[in-house]
Amino acid sequence: MTDIVEATVPLVTVRGLSVEFATQEGTVRAVDDVSFTAGAGEIIGLVGESASGKSTLGLSLLRAVPAPGRTSAEELRLEDRDLLGLSETELRTVRSAEIALVVQDALATMNPVTTIGEQITRILRDHAVPGTRREHRERAIRALGEVRLPDPEDVMRRYPHELSGGMQQRVAIAQGLILEPKLIIADEPTTALDVTVQAQILALLKSIAATHGTSIIFVTHDLATVAEIGDRVMVMYAGRIVESGPVKDVFRSPEHPYTRALLASLLPLGGEPPARLDAIPGQPPRPGSWPTGCRFSPRCPLYRAKGEPEQCRTHDPRARGDGSHWAACHFATEEESE
Structure with missing residues (x-):
C-alpha cells in the first residue's frame, strides 16, 4: 500500500480503499488499496487512461458505487465523520449537503420537464433546509449568480433543453453548491465543452x-487541464495511484514511467511540434486481469531498457520519494531513471 500524502488541513482521509464487483467470472477489483488525504480548499487532479478506476474511486467517496459493487477501506472519513459506518438514510443526508458530484453530461442529470428553478429549490426542500418557498427561490437565484450565469431569474424559468452546454454545466455546479458542500467530486465536467467555455468553468471551480x-477532486484524462486547475495531481493506473505530488513538481520532474509517458503524448504549447507524438504501446489491463508485480511493466519503456528485471514482474513497487511527491516504481528515485 502506498503512503498517505498528508494534506495540511485534512478534510478527507482515505486509507486502504478498494472497490470490488461480483461478476460471473468471479470478484473483480476495480480500485485497489488506495490511500490519500485532501485538504480544505485543495484541488486534486485525478488523471489516467480510461478504465484506470478514476470515476469508480470518485463514486466510492460518496458510497455511491452501484450494485454489485462493494466498497471497503481501513478508513474513509470526511473530517471526523466515518463514512463507512453510515446507513443508507444517513448517507442521503451527506450526499449533496457535504459531498457533491458534478458529472460530464449535465443534461442527463436534469429532469427535462421541470424548470431549473424547481429542480434547484427541490434540493433545498429534500434536505429540509429551513426557509419559505420565497427564501428558497432567492437562495437558488444567488447560487445561479455565483456560477456567473447571466440573468439568473430568467434561467430559473427555463427548461434544461433551452440552455447551452456551458449554461447546463454551470447549473449543475450551482446545484452542487446550493447546500455548500465541503467536497466536490467533478467527474470530467468540461470534456464535452468547447475550449472557451472549458476555460470559464475551470476558472469558476478555482x-x-x-x-x-471547498475541496475538489477533479477527475480527468487531460493533463493540460490539471496543469491549469490543480494544486496536486494523483496519477492512476490499473486501480492504483502510481504517482502523487504537487502539480508543478510532477510536471517538471515526473518520476513514474507512466506519468512520463502521459506527458510525452501531449502537444507542446510552444516551439516546433514533434514529427510524431509518443504513444504508450498496448492497452491498459482489464480490471481483474492485472499482471503480477508492477502493473505497468508490460508497457513500460524503463522496464525494457533495464533488461526486464525480475523484481518488476514479481514484486509490487512501494512508494518512493520525499513524502509530498512520490511514485510507486522500483526505480523512481534513481538518477538513471531520469
Whole structure:
C-alpha cells in the first residue's frame, strides 16, 4: 500500500480503499488499496487512461458505487465523520449537503420537464433546509449568480433543453453548491465543452475552492487541464495511484514511467511540434486481469531498457520519494531513471 500524502488541513482521509464487483467470472477489483488525504480548499487532479478506476474511486467517496459493487477501506472519513459506518438514510443526508458530484453530461442529470428553478429549490426542500418557498427561490437565484450565469431569474424559468452546454454545466455546479458542500467530486465536467467555455468553468471551480474552502477532486484524462486547475495531481493506473505530488513538481520532474509517458503524448504549447507524438504501446489491463508485480511493466519503456528485471514482474513497487511527491516504481528515485 502506498503512503498517505498528508494534506495540511485534512478534510478527507482515505486509507486502504478498494472497490470490488461480483461478476460471473468471479470478484473483480476495480480500485485497489488506495490511500490519500485532501485538504480544505485543495484541488486534486485525478488523471489516467480510461478504465484506470478514476470515476469508480470518485463514486466510492460518496458510497455511491452501484450494485454489485462493494466498497471497503481501513478508513474513509470526511473530517471526523466515518463514512463507512453510515446507513443508507444517513448517507442521503451527506450526499449533496457535504459531498457533491458534478458529472460530464449535465443534461442527463436534469429532469427535462421541470424548470431549473424547481429542480434547484427541490434540493433545498429534500434536505429540509429551513426557509419559505420565497427564501428558497432567492437562495437558488444567488447560487445561479455565483456560477456567473447571466440573468439568473430568467434561467430559473427555463427548461434544461433551452440552455447551452456551458449554461447546463454551470447549473449543475450551482446545484452542487446550493447546500455548500465541503467536497466536490467533478467527474470530467468540461470534456464535452468547447475550449472557451472549458476555460470559464475551470476558472469558476478555482474561484469556488478559494472562496468557500471547498475541496475538489477533479477527475480527468487531460493533463493540460490539471496543469491549469490543480494544486496536486494523483496519477492512476490499473486501480492504483502510481504517482502523487504537487502539480508543478510532477510536471517538471515526473518520476513514474507512466506519468512520463502521459506527458510525452501531449502537444507542446510552444516551439516546433514533434514529427510524431509518443504513444504508450498496448492497452491498459482489464480490471481483474492485472499482471503480477508492477502493473505497468508490460508497457513500460524503463522496464525494457533495464533488461526486464525480475523484481518488476514479481514484486509490487512501494512508494518512493520525499513524502509530498512520490511514485510507486522500483526505480523512481534513481538518477538513471531520469
